[in-house]
Amino acid sequence: MSRRIKLAVIPGDGIGPEVIAEAVKVLDAVTAAEPVEFDKTPFSLGAARFLETGDVLTPDDLAAIAAHDAVLLGAVGGVPGDPRLANANIERGLLLTLRFSLDHYVNLRPTVLFPGVPSPLAAPGNVDFVVIREGTEGPYVGNGGTIRQGTPNEIANEVSVNTAFGVERVVRYAFGVAAGRPRQKLTLVHKTNVLVFAGSLWQRTVNALAAEFPEVTVDYLHVDAATIFLVSNPSRFDVIVTDNLFGDILTDLAAAISGGIGLAASGNINPEGRFPSMFEPVHGSAPDIAGKQLADPTAAILSVAIMLDHFGLTDAAARVNAAVTADLVARTEATAPGSRSTASVGDAIVALLTHEG
């Protein structure tokens, strides 16, 4: 009897549908021979849906998604500056609402420089680290406000909220990840010398948990210094744990140094499984290249690998990662790299999965 996993699929806007089509192709191919079936329910959400109906995410949408075992998301967001979207913050109303409502407190973002992939760094070295970004607190909570808007006396505040509960659980998860990796190293990134209240909570939490994980080496970097090391010596990193905003910034930079946002995958994880976890490429909807088969689906496909890992399907995950690696090597050797359509990348990875072994 085959295990059934209910998967909510949100292709979204822009290049989202194109990359998700390839991700689903790969998911189907890699699970064909496994005793598991992903039952997919498509959800039409994003800027297009908002323009049609005026809804970003209704309570019914949310309840329906929450009844699944996982979510696969492409990208959401309309054309920047579209006046019809001026008052719709799709990112906050959809993406962040899902992360917060589904309690995705671990935002897992691995960074690997795949063989053959060019880095903008002259000497990147061995890049293989994972950022564990807190996903439900920090400056992302939306606890701010404006008074006297539009006057010379306007004040706009943003509140970063950090709780012992929220910091402890993500730091504990990060220690667990670090303990399971060969180098067993955890770097806390924050700005403790300026954000003294939040910084103190993060630092004390790391110090306290370090005692429970004596095998893990712990260090600390200010976020500004961390950006320096990401370009001057990225191989110093193994596992980074950091808050929601710093994680947002560091993971885009990490993607940039390891071959670009087209390869950066992520998982928004609710480790206890009380809510479905959500897997998505780090890139956005890129409306300028949408519908042209120009998008690289690799990040979406690697997000499928993270999802497979999440469900304990480690073999299938490893096969996807191996096929992606092989495809990336083939790309560098190709005479005309960059000339492949979105679908042809997916097809090539499926072919590698099918013909292997």
Add this chain to the structure above:
Amino acid sequence: MSRRIKLAVIPGDGIGPEVIAEAVKVLDAVTAAEPVEFDKTPFSLGAARFLETGDVLTPDDLAAIAAHDAVLLGAVGGVPGDPRLANANIERGLLLTLRFSLDHYVNLRPTVLFPGVPSPLAAPGNVDFVVIREGTEGPYVGNGGTIRQGTPNEIANEVSVNTAFGVERVVRYAFGVAAGRPRQKLTLVHKTNVLVFAGSLWQRTVNALAAEFPEVTVDYLHVDAATIFLVSNPSRFDVIVTDNLFGDILTDLAAAISGGIGLAASGNINPEGRFPSMFEPVHGSAPDIAGKQLADPTAAILSVAIMLDHFGLTDAAARVNAAVTADLVARTEATAPGSRSTASVGDAIVALLTHEG
């Protein structure tokens, strides 16, 4: 009759005294033939002073410094983890107190890739931009707090405060800088899709002032995307205006791509001159290499050039910049680069200044 400028000199901790000694050497050499005299008053402040007296910055210190026309600062901060400094936040108590008390609302941080200087980027292109970082608001205001500290119910908040007054004046300054540069381009960096209250104020302020500066081309980047461009295409930037925290992060990254923090200079400017402006290298006190003549004084020397510019001594500033450029080229050509002492770099730049023309 010679113009007299009262200069408060704060060598500070770690490598601060070493780099300031060279900066003062260069200042003296370049002004020797000018109708200007810098009257220097040394201030003993920083971790060393705190350990001796328990004071970080007394009201008397602050009043004495404020009575000067400018401040030249090396670096402050003791050995990380020194238990005697556990409850002294020298950065907040000294550096940030000076920036806030002296109303340094423009934190000016130019980034130039000097000829011959190696970048960690394989193809950096023409890097020549300036970050204008707001210096008196944002998450740096210290308006946060902790409740139930040390318990499982601890909550630690940080408030980012943004005012129309504070944003308008720094954005206006940035437009002025952009208007005076050949490319006349201004990029606002923020995170308007998440920090919607502060982001909206920044974006509306830029939009409003754009009408007053029609010659300036304006664009916008989210802070995460900005880090990608800083490593993939830094030559796209001309002038960046951003908040205190994003500016902190972006300028360290900018320093990294343009040859390292050893070359990054800055000015903390009070444009109206109601308070003395303060000039300092972006780097920290680096206690691990202090006292060994290993620090590169170039960033401190370039900060002197920004100071000279600030006082309208544009000729002298240009001469310092030219001497630094020549020294950097000579360094690359030297058989054993990196083997020069702190003082020998200062001496070489003084020699270039003296023998020129």
